[in-house]
Amino acid sequence: MPAPKPYTPGKILRGLVGRWPLPVLNFDSAPMKAALAELLSREQFDLIQMEYIGMAAYMPVLRAASQAPIVLDWHNIDSELMDRYSQAATSPLRRWYAGHTARRLAALEEQMLGETFGHIVCSERERGQLKAIAPRARVAVIENGVDADYLRPPEGVPGVRRHLVFVGSMNYHANVDAAVSFVRTVWPAVRARFPEWGISIVGSNPTPEVLALHGENGVEVTGTVEDVRQHYRRAIAAIVPLTVGGGTRLKILEAMAAGVPVVSTAIGAEGLSVTGGREILIANDVAAWTRSLEQVALDSTLRSRMIAASLDLVRSRYDWNAIGESLWQTYREWLR
DSSP, rough: OOOOOOOOOHHHHHHHHHSHHHHHTTOOOHHHHHHHHHHHHHHOOOOOOEEEGGGGHHHHHEEEEEEESSEEESOHHHHHHHHHHHHOSSSHHHHHHHHHHHHHHHHHHHHHHHHHSSSESSSHHHHHHHHHHTSSEEOOOOOOOOHHHHHHOSOOOOOOEEEEEEOOTTTTTHHHHHHHHIIIIIIHHHHHOOOOOOEEOOOOOOOOHHHHHTTSTTTTESSSSSOEEEHHTTTEEEEEEEEEOSSSSSSHHHHHHHHOOOOEEETTTTTSSSOOOTEEEOSSSSHHHHHHHHHHHHHHHHHHHHHHHHHHHHHSSSBBBHHHHHHHHHHHHHHH
């Protein structure tokens, strides 16, 4: 079933004054509601997991067609994400609209905390935020994760690595802002130090702003790729230059599982159990980015130590098998 078209003029207007804020309207689909109602009419479920607060428009269908408890999986705390975007937006109109949307999302989040059976978040930080709003809410931390075996780096001597890689959906505003800002402000200094390096911006649906970076000063914009592992295997480092956004970053865990050192902003690494200087390097300005990437490139001891620590962390804590078992045990306990 095709996804509904987001950000239409009608949805933007209704996001101001209608029942649902824009992030909910973007996922609202009459055919999907009909399909959901039909499924629930012929099958019974012990529990329904609803992904992301953007699915809130489907709550009336779920309530009408099923008695199963509903658990909301919070990919982010979206009011926080939108508030951060409102503070970073350069357009006054976008800044105002994002602030308005952040307030509407906060109200919806508080409502959902009271109306749903349970809640899954990705970090203790987010659990604390939700419990501060609704102390009696049932909230469990099930961390983000990756398929560590699939991403496992190949055995043997690695090939020549002369690329930085930035992975993510390139129509997501936080990734767009990060890609453009890094290439414009940080990359010239890094390229001056390492003129043989390139940078690959890897991810689906790149916006015109991101596409405009392609071919500029060694920058490659790939769009959707069949297998992201090929890009990790030629990367000297994975970068996460995010300055807005929320939640935890699968791109960091992916890179770590692939045996690639990660350099990130503090916001980019938020919510993950990583320590700067051990599994990851933190850089928040041009000088720190240049220094950190120079360390990764030239200090083989540091690089080897980071890769080993990262692989150990991902395989022990963030692998799908461990996370799936944790989620299963959480639901068994809640339903008991």
